[in-house]
Amino acid sequence: MPTAQPPTKAVRRGRPGYDLESLLQVATRLFNERGYDGTSMEDLSRKLGITKSAIYHHVPSKQELLRLAVDRALDGLFEVADQVEAMPGRAIDRLEHLVRGSVGVLVDRLPYVTLLLRVRGNTKVERDALARRREFDRFVAELVKQAETEGDIRPDIDPNVTARLLFGLVNSLIEWYRPSRGTDGAELADAVCKITFDGMRVRNGR
C-alpha cells in the first residue's frame, strides 16, 4: 500500500505552479528561443514571474538547468542504446530498433533534444553533453559496421558516412517536426526507416 504523502502544495512552499519540472520546461523553451548564452537567470525569473532566489531554491545555477535539460535527451537515447545492446539478432535489425527508438525519444522529448543538438561546447556541461553525443555516435557507427560485415548494409559507402547520414536525417527532424501537425511518432519513425533502409525509389518486385 502506498505511503501517505504530504500534499504537493506543502512541497512547493507557496510558489504556485512552479516545481522543478515546469521550471525546466520554461528554461528549455527560453534556451531554445534565445540560445543558452543569450538567456540570463534574470530573463528566466521575468518569464516565470518569480524571483531569482525562488529559482535558486530549485537549482543551484543556470548550468545545472542546462545539465538537467540535455540529460533528459541523452538519458532517453542511451536507454534505447542499452536495449539495443541487450538485443539478440542481426545488427541491421538492431540498427532499425535504434533508429525507431531515437525518433521516439526525439518526438517525446522534442525541446530537450533540440537543446542538446544546438549545444556548442562553451561550458563544462556543454562539453560533457558533446562527449556523450560522440559516444552515442560511435555506438551507431559500430552497429553500421557490424551490419556491413554481416552483409546486410551496402559496402560501397564508408560506414562512418552512412552512420552520419542516417542520424543526420533523424536529427534534422527537430527542424520541422511538430507533434501538432498530424504525423505521430510511430508514422514518422516508419517513414524514416523506409527511406533510409529501403529508399524512396519504387523497384520492380516491391
Add this chain to the structure above:
Amino acid sequence: MPTAQPPTKAVRRGRPGYDLESLLQVATRLFNERGYDGTSMEDLSRKLGITKSAIYHHVPSKQELLRLAVDRALDGLFEVADQVEAMPGRAIDRLEHLVRGSVGVLVDRLPYVTLLLRVRGNTKVERDALARRREFDRFVAELVKQAETEGDIRPDIDPNVTARLLFGLVNSLIEWYRPSRGTDGAELADAVCKITFDGMRVRNGR
C-alpha cells in the same frame, strides 16, 4: 583583348587585404560562431582590425552583410532549381539532379549555407531568406509528388514528409561535413543519393 584595369590596390583605397569578398567571408564566419544577433559591427571591426567606417565603405549595414551572405547560398540553390526546371525527363531523375546539385552548393558554399539554415526570422532580411527557403522547399515537394504520380517514388509516405526527410538529410550535412576530411562533394552527393533513393539495405539481386 581585355581592357587595362587600374591595379587592385587603387580600388581598395589603401585598406590592404579587405575587399567586399573577404569582408563577407569574415562576417559570415563570425555570424556562424556567435549568431547574427550576437555579432556587432564593433565585433567585426575588431576581428578585421579595421575601423567601422572602413566597413561602411563597403556595405551600408550589418543587415546588408547578412543579405549578401545568405543570397550566396540561395542563389546557388535556385540556379540548380532552374536547371532542373529546364530539364526534360522523369521527375525522379530531375529530383536526383536537384539533390546532387544542392549537395554541391552546400559543399562549395558551406559557411553561407550554414548561415542560411540558422536564420530564424527576426529582421526583414531573415524573413526574406526564410520565404525563399520555403519557395525552394515547395519546389522539392512538387517534384516528389510528380515522381510519385509517375510511379517512381513509393506512395506509402506522404510526399511532403518524403521531401522534408530528403532535404533534412541534405541540410544536416552542415553539422558534420568538413571539406578537409577527405570525402569530396561528388562522393558525398553519391552517398546521399544512394541512401535516400535506394536505401542502405543490401537486397537480393543488387
